[in-house]
Amino acid sequence: MAPAIHIRDLRFAWPGQNAPCLTLSALDVDQGEQVFIQGESGAGKSTLLNLIGGVLVPRQGSLQILDQALDALSPPARDRFRVDHIGFIFQQFNLLPYLSALDNVLLPCRFSATRARRAGARPVEEARRLLDALEVDAGDAARPASTLSVGQQQRVAAARALIGRPELILADEPTSALDPRRQDAFITLLGKEVAAHGSSLVLVSHDPRLASRFDRCITL
Amino acid sequence: MKTLLPLAWASAWNRRLSLTLAALSIALAVALLLSVTRAREAAQTHFAQSVAGVDLVVGPRGSPVQLLLHAVFHLGDASHTLAWKSYQALAADPLIAWRLPLALGDSHQGFPVLGSTPEYFRHLGDGQQQGLRFADGRPFAGLFEAVIGAEVAARLGYRTGQQITLQHGASHLDAHHHDEDATHPEHADKPFRIVGVLAPTGTPVDRTLVVSLQALEAIHLDWQGGMPMPGLSIPAEAAGKFDLTPKHLNAVLIGLHQRTDVFRVQRQINAFGGEPLMAILPGLAMDELWHLEGSVERTLHGLAWLVMAAGLAGLVAVIVASLGERRRELAILRSVGAGRRRLLVLEGALVTVAGIALGMVVVEAAGHLLAPWLRTRLGMDLSGATLSIEALQRVGAVLATGIAASLIPAWRASRMALADGLLPRL
Numbered sequence: 001m002a003p004a005i006h007i008r009d010l011r012f013a014w015p016g017q018n019a020p021c022l023t024l025s026a027l028d029v030d031q032g033e034q035v036f037i038q039g040e041s042g043a044g045k046s047t048l049l050n051l052i053g054g055v056l057v058p059r060q061g062s063l064q065i066l067d068q069a070l071d072a073l074s075p076p077a078r079d080r081f082r083v084d085h086i087g088f089i090f091q092q093f094n095l096l097p098y099l100s101a102l103d104n105v106l107l108p109c110r111f112s113a114t115r116a117r118r119a120g121a122r123p124v125e126e127a128r129r130l131l132d133a134l135e136v137d138a139g140d141a142a143r144p145a146s147t148l149s150v151g152q153q154q155r156v157a158a159a160r161a162l163i164g165r166p167e168l169i170l171a172d173e174p175t176s177a178l179d180p181r182r183q184d185a186f187i188t189l190l191g192k193e194v195a196a197h198g199s200s201l202v203l204v205s206h207d208p209r210l211a212s213r214f215d216r217c218i219t220l
Numbered sequence: 221m222k223t224l225l226p227l228a229w230a231s232a233w234n235r236r237l238s239l240t241l242a243a244l245s246i247a248l249a250v251a252l253l254l255s256v257t258r259a260r261e262a263a264q265t266h267f268a269q270s271v272a273g274v275d276l277v278v279g280p281r282g283s284p285v286q287l288l289l290h291a292v293f294h295l296g297d298a299s300h301t302l303a304w305k306s307y308q309a310l311a312a313d314p315l316i317a318w319r320l321p322l323a324l325g326d327s328h329q330g331f332p333v334l335g336s337t338p339e340y341f342r343h344l345g346d347g348q349q350q351g352l353r354f355a356d357g358r359p360f361a362g363l364f365e366a367v368i369g370a371e372v373a374a375r376l377g378y379r380t381g382q383q384i385t386l387q388h389g390a391s392h393l394d395a396h397h398h399d400e401d402a403t404h405p406e407h408a409d410k411p412f413r414i415v416g417v418l419a420p421t422g423t424p425v426d427r428t429l430v431v432s433l434q435a436l437e438a439i440h441l442d443w444q445g446g447m448p449m450p451g452l453s454i455p456a457e458a459a460g461k462f463d464l465t466p467k468h469l470n471a472v473l474i475g476l477h478q479r480t481d482v483f484r485v486q487r488q489i490n491a492f493g494g495e496p497l498m499a500i501l502p503g504l505a506m507d508e509l510w511h512l513e514g515s516v517e518r519t520l521h522g523l524a525w526l527v528m529a530a531g532l533a534g535l536v537a538v539i540v541a542s543l544g545e546r547r548r549e550l551a552i553l554r555s556v557g558a559g560r561r562r563l564l565v566l567e568g569a570l571v572t573v574a575g576i577a578l579g580m581v582v583v584e585a586a587g588h589l590l591a592p593w594l595r596t597r598l599g600m601d602l603s604g605a606t607l608s609i610e611a612l613q614r615v616g617a618v619l620a621t622g623i624a625a626s627l628i629p630a631w632r633a634s635r636m637a638l639a640d641g642l643l644p645r646l
Contacts, residue, residue, distance in 0.1 A: 055555075055638050075638075076559075083557030094552045098234035099227075110223040111557035160556075 002067040004168050004200035005029040005052060010061035012047055020059070022047045027218070031167060034191060034201040036211045039220035045204035046091070048220070049172050052202065053088050054078045066167055084114040087161030087199070089171040093153045095160075097146035101136060102127055104145050105159045108166075115164025123163065130159040134189055150177045154186065162193050169194050171203040175210070187213055224558065228566040231549065235542060239567075242535040243575040249528035250579025250618060251586075256520045257611050258583065264510070270423040271502035273343065275482050278302070278310065278472040278489055281496035285512070288505040291322055291471035293424045294332035301468035306494045310472065313488065315481045318343050320473040323436050323466060326386045326407070331372050333386050333429045335436035335466070341367070341418075343475055344425060352425060356380050357416030360432055363460055366412040367430045370420035383411045386429075386439065405447060407439040410456045434464035474499070528618060532625045535571055539564060539629040543636070551638055561630040568626025569619070576615055 007027040013020045022044035029035050039045045050056045054070045063070055066085055073081055095104045109116040109123040119126040131141045134155040154174060161169050175183040191213055194201045211217040232239055270292050279287040280300035289295040311319050323335035338359040341352045357380040360367055368378055386407045420426055438459040442449050476482060489499035550560045
């Protein structure tokens with residue numbers, strides 16, 4: 001089975017800067033593995049996650065997701081690859097405020113045949129199931145995303161990443177807006193769903209207390 | 221496209237105020253564009269109906285357009301006349317099937333009074349059929365009898381049996397200036413009785429009162445130089461004793477047995493030895509008129525397209541201006557695999573389509589509401605007008621331009637990096 005993530009000698013710098021803000025000699029994540037990446041603010045955690053997610057492109061080195069070198073793909077092809085294989089939970093959730101929570105969750109199924117197929121015969125049912133499992137009730141699911149609380153938005157963002165069983169789930173500081181008790185509940189729920197789908201999970205956070213729930217912990 | 225449309229709609233709805241304003245300016249331009257086209261089409265149909273069946277219009281030599289306007293639309297004052305003797309000489313031509321002598325110059329409440337023969341009702345029509353239908357009554361037979369057009373009857377509330385008096389002098393296009401008409405002396409001593417009301421035709425006949433040529437002679441027996449002769453008054457009952465053969469006509473309408481003879485007859489009339497005459501083909505004179513009108517229409521069209529350009533520039537400005545605040549939205553859409561370029565083009569197309577639809581509704585509604593007014597004031601019939609091929613082509617051109625204009629924000633958006641929108645950076 002192809003590794004979910006395979007990285008060798010990765011270097012990245014923001015345009016116009018010579019000093020690399022991230023260097024990584026090697027990182028391998030197997031399919032189904034749940035990995036925690038911990039580091040101080042500015043250590044390049046988010047940059048790494050965005051490189052893995054194909055939002056940013058490395059300057060040097062090899063980066064393969066499911067045996068596919070992302071920098072070999074054209075930007076539109078990278079967009080398609082991302083939506084087909086990766087579920088991204090952004091730090092600021094990135095929901096469309098004018099769509100309902102349910103429609104936000106269904107977005108990947110609308111634009112990726114792969115995700116829609118894996119979401120089952122009726123993606124709407126799967127979306128409802130995910131929202132239910134993440135404790136967003138049916139009434140809230142019908143409301144515009146902009147009217148939801150931060151905690152609800154976060155769980156909607158998680159459901160959107162999970163729908164259609166992408167091979168890789170990336171989560172960028174998903175708990176930063178929550179109090180410690182809710183952080184715990186969210187990580188538990190996320191871990192359970194990811195495990196149920198057999199997906200890999202890479203979660204970055206500056207908070208070392210979350211590390212105990214993961215198969216592996218990497219410090220940048 | 222199927223999946224993108226509801227999303228594009230939801231996104232556009234989220235910014236409905238600015239997009240509605242953009243759509244409104246497009247609607248305005250579409251309405252302007254369509255009404256210019258439609259008014260011209262309605263006017264052309266109206267003109268064509270007005271001369272249906274008439275093969276030649278004969279009058280004193282001069283401007284063909286002026287003769288046409290005077291003889292068919294009863295507009296303007298005739299400076300010259302032709303002699304009754306010339307008419308009699310022409311009428312003898314065996315190629316001519318029918319001829320209608322026309323005398324103008326008097327009016328009633330701003331509507332033109334036409335002197336002709338009872339044949340008039342047999343040969344004119346609305347283009348669909350030959351001959352005028354009577355809503356009530358019959359053609360005139362006696363001396364002081366008048367037949368009135370449908371609009372005259374409707375506007376003035378006249379029915380058969382009523383008495384009216386004519387005013388000396390031609391009518392004016394704007395029938396509302398009664399003060400002006402009041403300066404015209406009245407033929408009050410010789411009232412007419414309305415014996416017939418014509419059914420509506422959508423032609424200038426609707427605005428006309430028709431009397432016999434003899435009657436026009438009779439009311440001018442005791443007149444000279446446009447005023448009643450002082451000290452001379454011939455009562456109506458005595459008028460019949462005089463020779464009422466008209467001496468002058470303003471025009472003659474001619475119908476031929478064979479339309480193919482039209483140029484032959486035209487040449488004969490133009491070469492007429494008695495006095496300088498002119499025979500015109502109404503269709504050709506009409507073309508000349510359209511040629512004159514064409515520059516006005518082109519100007520209006522140019523203006524409509526300028527308004528359209530302003531509307532589309534507004535649309536592009538609204539969408540481009542929104543890109544800044546939509547960086548995040550567009551990046552999110554891209555991160556879930558939705559084409560941003562297609563979304564923005566779709567948005568522009570949606571707004572353009574909404575503007576076009578609104579513009580068409582406005583034109584339809586205005587056409588519907590203004591139809592009676594246009595009919596009475598300008599004699600233009602919009603009720604039958606539908607979307608012509610030409611109008612559809614214009615609408616298609618607007619849509620294509622709108623979509624092409626939307627490529628500008630789409631191109632701008634495609635240059636925005638994904639990371640810009642997704643990462644929390646300034």
